[in-house]
Amino acid sequence: MKVGFIQCTVISAIFAIAGYLLFSSASIEAHVPLTVSASLLISGILTPWLASLLNNSPSETAAPSTSSTTTETLYVGNLPYRANESAVKEYFGSFVEVQSVRLMKDRKTGKRKGYGFIEVITSDLDPVIAKTNDSVFQERTLKVRPAKDKVEQV
Known part of the structure; x- marks a missing residue:
């Protein structure tokens, strides 16, 4: 079971409330801001630990994957602007096991830019590129290449 943002928020809130109740009901004379701060500190320490325990449950790690565990990233250009991550993942999933899809958006408008990166x-990569490059997806001819490493600017 993977623990997401909402689950971590709920877990954090439970720890914060429990910490507040613990500090406020104790015989320690403390002001409200101090008890809230202490409970939030406790929840900030315990929540990541609990989330990591839940994310690494033995039921998920018990079945080893039969596929290769090497991941590579593909650049995919000329994507339709209406395409979403799940549609792209489904399309490429018929050729290779897809780990993640990132479609680029314009920061100001939020509209898709027509390209993205697929982690497979x-x-x-050669057979995957041979099958998908110049293939038609939602009436657009895709351009698929190995992604270049991002260069850090100094």
């Missing part, structure tokens, strides 16, 4: 689980 494979040790050899």
Whole structure:
């Protein structure tokens, strides 16, 4: 079971309330801001620990994957602007095991830019590129290449 943002927020709120009740009901004379701060500190320490325990449950790690665990990233250009991550993942999933999809958006408008990056689980990109480059997806001819490493600016 993967623990997401909402679950971590709920867990954090439970720890914060429990900490507040613990500090406020104790015989310690403390002001409200102090008890709230202490309970939030406790929840900030315990929540990531509990989330990491839940995310690494043995039921998920018990079944080893039969596919290669090497991940590679593909650049995909000329994507339709209406395409979403799940549609792209489904399309490429018929060719290779897809780990994640990131479609780029304009920061100001929030509209898609027509390209993205797909992280796939494979040790050899050549067959995937051969099958998907110049293929038609939602009436657009895709351009698929190995993604270049992002260069850090100094």
